[in-house]
Amino acid sequence: MAELVVLYKTPKDAAAFDKHYAETHIPLAKKLPGLKKYAVSKGPVATPGGPSPFHLVAILSFDSMGDIQKAFGTPEGKAAAADVAKFATGGVEMQMFDTKDV
């Protein structure tokens, strides 16, 4: 498998972020070709030391890094990426990698 981990820093307006994410971004991201599973943090994100700088984390699963890269190149991928700028007012970090179960 391969994972795309998307970490959204705390936005200026959390309620507006949550509304846009649920109503607009999830439907757009679910259209990504090759997407196998899409999990989103529910409730606060925490660290072992206390509160996190991140408001929401999404983990999108694909079969391979190649499939993630292909998805970014599709019209659906470009639409989802363009949408991020509309609500991720605190910034966003994305990490992607192939995985192995251990």
Next chain:
Amino acid sequence: MAELVVLYKTPKDAAAFDKHYAETHIPLAKKLPGLKKYAVSKGPVATPGGPSPFHLVAILSFDSMGDIQKAFGTPEGKAAAADVAKFATGGVEMQMFDTKDV
């Protein structure tokens, strides 16, 4: 479900990191009570813009945030946490959260 995402920044000596992670840390972390699934990045971590500051990402799955917090309090959790300082020479970030599939 709940996820513990562990992001290891690029260490001073990647080969030593990889050896310690595979031979010592994985066996310790696999003993965490309540651990349901443990996936580790294979090969380079990337971002949409290019190379990532992270050398390795681990995603540890549990049934709930409560189970993650309980695991940190056990002897096995304390042993795994203490081990991190021995090889994570570039630093480490941990994020934990309950999830929902969307």
